[in-house]
Amino acid sequence: MDFQRFKPHLPWITLVVLVAFVGMVDDTFLRPANLLSLAGDIVPLFIMALGLTFAIYIGGIDLSAQSMANLITVVASVYLASFGWGVAVLCLLVGFGFGMVSGYVTTRLLVPSFISTLAVGGVAFSLAQFLSGQRALNMDAAQRDAVFGWMIGKTGPVPNELFIAAGLLAITLFIERRTTLGRALKAVGAGEPAAAASGINVARYKILAFAISGTLAATAGLLFAVKLSGGAPTIANGFLLPAIVAVLVGGTPLTGGVGGVLNTAIGTLIVAVIRSSMLYFNIQATQQQMVFGLVLIGAIALTIDRAKLRTVK
Amino acid sequence: MYELKKVDKKFPGVHALKAVDFHVNRGEIVGLVGENGAGKSTLMKVIYGAYQPDGGQIMIDGKAVRFGNPRAAMEQGIGMVFQEQSLIANLTVMENIFLGYESQFVRFGVINWKAMAAAATKQLAKVKLDIDPGLVTAELSFAQRQLVELAKVLTLEERVQGNLVILLDEPTSVLAKEEVDLLFKLVRELTSRASFIFVSHRMDEVMELSDRIYVMKDGAVVDVVDRGLKTVEQIQHKMVGRNVDKEYYREQRQKPFDASQELVKLAHVDLVGRVKDINLTLHPGEVLCLVGTEGSGREAILRTIYGMRTPVGGTITIKGQPVSGLSPQGAVARGVGYVPRERKIEGIVGGMTVYENMTLSQMGRHSRGGVLRIAGERALAREWIARLSIKASSEMADCGNLSGGNQQKVVLAKWRSGGSDIMLLDHPTRGLDIGAKEDVYDMIRDMSEAGVGIVLVADTLEEAIGLSHTIIVVKDGAIQKQFDCAVGAKPSLYDLLHYMI
Incomplete structure (x- = not known):
């Protein structure tokens, strides 16, 4: 069978094969309760990956996502007491703002996004260290439950995080498929010069893509802080690599223009299955990043569109 | 001596070459013509080793060979002069000529530049190019670079036993007439050293240069014509399977334009660089053609009207309103449409559907509150697919x-459906086959009749003369002369060339 035609179907086939394989060796894996908790646990990562999808969809990358989530866990913990539910708005605004800065640096100062977002991530990390005094912070448990308890409860057997994930997926899917913003981002990813020559304000849409990425990274950070009832400047470390893996194994290549948020949903599930099977096979946490690193290299090599990439440096 | 026997090549969904027989004799110049998609490029890629055939044989001097890559083909004497030049701009001429083959000049791990310069001078002499081989390639003119490329291929002569076959892919597409004549003279002289395969869209040039012409259609060779045995029309008939309209440029449809109104007016416009003091006026229904050599400033003027370049002096007036700080967004909003020369890069977005491409410049018109009305977009695309008889499986096809x-x-x-009434066309027929060119000419006349003002940079001078109401000759960034091109009173090629060079 021809690989190019097979390629778009690779992500879900991989998922089915992996689930079948792990289900065969580990007979507790396919129990609904296990699957539900598995899916619930991966939601912060999924939300971050959802945001990253927008940066990668336009052919860029957002390496600041993890530092952003770190910063937001600190911001949420520090300001929950004074702002109550308003802290959520603050968190999203911080994420949006930092994303805008990344986008501005990328489009106006013409710094490649992998450097601009790395730098902005460094700034976010420092800010997190400053705000937290380099300590782990705790939220007041009663106040957390009063304001954000709904995020982490359960409705019947289903973790509420899954509803949040589904809601965000629906919103981002709508943006991607049905709005001028989504269409413009696709054009920028698939053929930026043609988009510019069609009179599209390419820079504005790119800045928006990074801002969406930042906002969703902030959402991920907020949810993570609520789950752990606290924050620290390094608490979300280890998120970035699996989040990028989720986007890429889902089928949105680094060169952009194809794939999208639905692909990322599948990619995140693949990451979740890999992660839980590593626990089953007793692979230590310290070695998990190695596995994700290898999967990432494999996924990039398989998905990248070499016609768009004249040279690799 | 070089021969292809029943060569077959298939790609997913396309049978690109169907049992092609092809041969080149020693010292012969063979022409290769065909419409776009007829299989010329695929055949060339098989010849110079970039593609491996799925069936059939490649024979050199009666022996079957197989090339894994272009370098293997070069070792057997097959060289390629690329259309998109393959020289590296920031290397010197001699470094380019011996790129990948420097080892012959290396002593104790160091390159002997003097020896390389001497050898390069010898190669350049073959193509009668008297330049310093130590020059950086970027400083050469396009025609000079083409000759360097040819010299680079001719180094095979020393390296390879046996005979050379050199492919020339559209070598004349950006050369001026004199440069073409020089190149042809050179190629004829070089037949003592090599055989040539000449691929071009310009039928007259193929007829002039080639000893034999292969005519391709739909992946097969449909005719082989010896020199002088058939006319241009007969060969074109074979290529397209029909006669080419005598009224090629649709001159009978050229109507006088409305000179009382002004769509675009440039007054004393200066750009960064050479373009200075540009004055022109475009009227509804007018086809205004900018003529000049490559780099004369034609494209810069087009891009200025589209807001992609910002003038440093002078004024632009669009539909009576002076504009400053024009951006492409602003130009589009004022009804300007731009058909760029690089169709696949700036014209369409590959990977997006036909309807997505058509509404890319006018998404605001097909959305409310940022939400697209996709059904409306698709209906619009279906209408225009029918109107322009676009060959696509549906509006959902990948552009x-x-x-x-x-x-x-x-x-x-994309532009016409959005109601653009100022069209900027940069080489709209570049790389198109005859049938598609005629369609474009018809569309230009249609737009003219509908009162659209068109600024055109044509592919050839004949095209410019045939299509336009007005010709402005640009040289070194300045307007030299304006010609009125009413039907029956058109300037000749010579009139234009006089001011171009």
């Missing part, structure tokens, strides 16, 4: 998979 002519129609439809 990147359409042929060049149909892609160009999508680009034109």
Whole structure:
């Protein structure tokens, strides 16, 4: 069978094969309760990956996502007491703002996004260290439950995080498929010069893509802080690599223009299955990043569109 | 001596070469013509080793050979002069000529530059190019670079036993007439050293240069014509399977334009660089053609009207309103449409559907509150697919998979469906086959009749003369002369060339 035609179907086939394989060796894996908790646990990562999808969809990358989530866990913990539910708005605004800065640096100062977002991530990390005094912070448990308890409860057997994930997926899917913003981002990813020559304000849409990425990274950070009832400047470390893996194994290549948020949903599930099977096979946490690193290299090599990439440096 | 026997090549969904027989004799110049998509490029890639055939044989001097890559083909004496030049701009001429083959000049791990310069001078003499081989390639003119490329291929002569076959892919597409004549003279002289395969869209040049012409259509060789045995029309008939209209440029449809109104007016416009003091006026229904050599400033003027370049002096007036700080967004909002020369890069977005491409410049008109009305977009695309007879399976087809002519129609439809009444066309027929060119000419006349003002940079001088109401000759960034081109009173090629060079 021809690989190019097979390629778009690779992500879900991989998922089915992996689930079948792990289900065969580990007979507790396919129990609904296990699957539900598995899916619930991966939601912060999924939300971050959802945001990253927008940066990668336009052919860029957002390496600041993890530092952003770190910063937001600190911001949420520090300001929950004074702002109550308003802290959520603050968190999203911080994420949006930092994303805008990344986008501005990328489009106006013409710094490649992998450097601009790395730098902005460094700034976010420092800010997190400053705000937290380099300590782990705790939220007041009663106040957390009063304001954000709904995020982490359960409705019947289903973790509420899954509803949040589904809601965000629906919103981002709508943006991607049905709005001028989504269409413009696709054009920028698939053929930026043609988009510019069609009179599209390419820079504005790119800045928006990074801002969406930042906002969703902030959402991920907020949810993570609520789950752990606290924050620290390094608490979300280890998120970035699996989040990028989720986007890429889902089928949105680094060169952009194809794939999208639905692909990322599948990619995140693949990451979740890999992660839980590593626990089953007793692979230590310290070695998990190695596995994700290898999967990432494999996924990039398989998905990248070499016609768009004249040279690799 | 070089021969292809029943060569077959298949790609997913396309049978690109169907049992092609092809041979080149020693010292012969063989022409290769065909419409876009007829299989010329695939055949060339098989010849110079970039593709491996799925069936059939490649024979050199009666022995079957197989090339894994272009370098293997070069070792057997097959060289390629690329259309998109393959020289590296920031290397010197001699470094380019011996790129990948420097080891012959290396002593104790160091390159002996003097020896390389001497050897390069010898190669340049073969193509009668008297330049310093130590020059950086970027400083050469396009024609000079083409000759360097030819010299580079001719180094095979020393390296390879046996005979050379050199492919020339569209070598004349950006050369001026004199440069073409020089190149042809050179190629004829070089037949003592090599055989040539000459690929071009310009039928007259192929007829002039070639000893034999292979005519391709739909992946097969449909005719082999010896020199002088058939006319241009007969060969074109074979290529397209029909006669080419005598009224090629649709001159009978050229109507006087409305000189009382002004769509675009440039007054004393200066750009960064050479372009200075540009004055021109475009009227509704007028086809205004900018003529000049490559780099004369034609494209810069087009891009200025589209807001992609910002003037440093002078004024631009669009539909009576002076504009400053014009951006492409602003130009589009004022009804300007731009058909760029690089169709696949700036014209269409490959990977997006036909309808997505058509509404890319006018999404605001097909959305409310940022939410697209996709049903409306698709209906619009279906209408224009029918109107311009675009060959696409549906409005959902990937634009990147359409042929060049149909892609160009999508680009034109993008602007026309959005109501653009100032069209900037940069080489709209570049790389199109005859049938598709005629469609574009018809569309230009249609737009003219509908009162659209068109600024055109044509592919050839004949095209410019045939299509335009007004010709402005640009040289070194300055307007030299304006010609009125009413039907029956058109300037000749010579009139234009006089001011161009």
